[in-house]
Amino acid sequence: TSLISQRLTPSQEYIHQMLSKYMSTIKRKDFLTQLNHILDSRVSSSPSLGNSSTAAADDLQSYYTERPDLRKYTLGVEMDRALDYTLILKDGQSISDKDAIRTYFYHREEEENLARHGGGTSVTEVDTKELLIRAANQSLLADALVALTGSEDALLQQHQQQQHQHQQKLQPCIQKNDIDTEELGLIFCGPILSMASTVEKCHFTIDLQRGRVESVCIIAVTVPIEKKRLVLSRAIMAAHFAPGESRKRRSELRYAIQFVKAHHFRLSKTLRNAAISLAKDQEKMSLQTSRDDERVGGKNDEKLSQ
Numbered sequence: 001t002s003l004i005s006q007r008l009t010p011s012q013e014y015i016h017q018m019l020s021k022y023m024s025t026i027k028r029k030d031f032l033t034q035l036n037h038i039l040d041s042r043v044s045s046s047p048s049l050g051n052s053s054t055a056a057a058d059d060l061q062s063y064y065t066e067r068p069d070l071r072k073y074t075l076g077v078e079m080d081r082a083l084d085y086t087l088i089l090k091d092g093q094s095i096s097d098k099d100a101i102r103t104y105f106y107h108r109e110e111e112e113n114l115a116r117h118g119g120g121t122s123v124t125e126v127d128t129k130e131l132l133i134r135a136a137n138q139s140l141l142a143d144a145l146v147a148l149t150g151s152e153d154a155l156l157q158q159h160q161q162q163q164h165q166h167q168q169k170l171q172p173c174i175q176k177n178d179i180d181t182e183e184l185g186l187i188f189c190g191p192i193l194s195m196a197s198t199v200e201k202c203h204f205t206i207d208l209q210r211g212r213v214e215s216v217c218i219i220a221v222t223v224p225i226e227k228k229r230l231v232l233s234r235a236i237m238a239a240h241f242a243p244g245e246s247r248k249r250r251s252e253l254r255y256a257i258q259f260v261k262a263h264h265f266r267l268s269k270t271l272r273n274a275a276i277s278l279a280k281d282q283e284k285m286s287l288q289t290s291r292d293d294e295r296v297g298g299k300n301d302e303k304l305s306q
Contacts, residue, residue: 008275011282015192016275018155019223019232020266022188026233027262035148035257038184042147043255056143057253060135061243065126070134075102078137084203085136092209101206105133131243132213136204140215140239144255145197150185152193186221186235186260191285193223193278195232212242212252225277230270235260 008016025031044053064070079085079098087095087104095101108129187197202217216238222229236259244251264271 008272009279012275012279015278015282016272018152018193019271019275021155022232023262023264023266023271025184026260032257032260034184035186035260039144039147039255039257043143043253053253054250057241057251058244060143060241060253061131061251064131064134064243067134068126070137070139071105071130073139074133074137075105082201084201086203086205088205088207088209090208128211128243128245129208132206132208132211135213135241135243136206136215138199138202140204140213140241141199141202141217141237144237144239145187145219147255148186148257149197150188152188152190152195154185155188156192186219186233186257192282194281195221195223196229197221200234210242211245211249212240214241215239216258223274223278224281225274230274231263233260233262 040053044056079102085096085098085101087101089095095104188195198220200218200220202215205214207214216236219235219237220231221233221235222231224230235257238256238258240252240254242249242252
């Protein structure tokens with residue numbers, strides 16, 4: 001009998017409902033607007049400085065100011081990955097060759113070292129150019145990805161509410177115009193779905209002419225199925241960071257989700273198979289936990305009997 005014709009067990013149906021809810025939420029017409037609204041709200045939230053995008057930008061600038069090693073991380077680790085880079089010089093010249101970009105910043109580093117050792121003017125502050133190369137890596141995306149991540153408890157609660165309505169034979173709830181904040185997210189973390197996000201592609205633009213770094217990335221949201229990862233959805237996210245320059249201008253930080261696509265229908269065979277696979281993983285984890293508890297209990301019994 002094929003998997004599509006099998007009747008799902010309660011645990012499989014439970015997980016399938018969670019995956020289905022995720023898909024149906026992403027397909028909502030207002031999802032992109034609501035997601036960007038909550039993204040801006042969560043990223044702008046600063047406990048120490050209040051809610052403002054400027055406060056978040058200032059916090060990020062301080063982060064890069066205190067981490068000089070991020071220059072090497074960008075020029076080494078990140079540029080060795082399948083990430084694209086463009087450097088725009090102050091005269092407007094554009095450079096896309098990674099080796100040429102590395103050479104430019106390594107040459108600048110040599111000049112700074114000479115300055116520090118008496119070969120020129122002393123470098124006492126971290127200037128905009130240095131902050132931009134430190135920011136031109138995936139650390140720039142971290143706050144946004146956290147803001148886009150919710151707890152799978154939200155999906156669980158929605159499934160439980162639907163079950164309760166069915167049992168009570170209530171009329172279906174009228175769909176609201178807005179999505180509840182708690183259930184909004186691109187990624188839902190938790191032990192049942194084991195959902196994860198991966199940056200598949202990313203293009204960083206280090207713009208020395210305008211004093212900013214920008215990125216456009218493709219993010220894939222996946223769950224495990226057998227020995228592979230199944231892509232549930234993909235999103236295109238843009239980031240913009242411009243460090244402040246004392247009294248000249250204030251720092252800027254903006255994120256935007258430009259596009260989101262769900263890759264499966266609620267009743268698709270693939271989503272059903274994913275639910276079956278995830279339920280098996282849960283059973284294996286439960287069995288392993290029981291065995292571990294038995295081992296611990298056995299060892300404690302041995303100690304007590306001695």
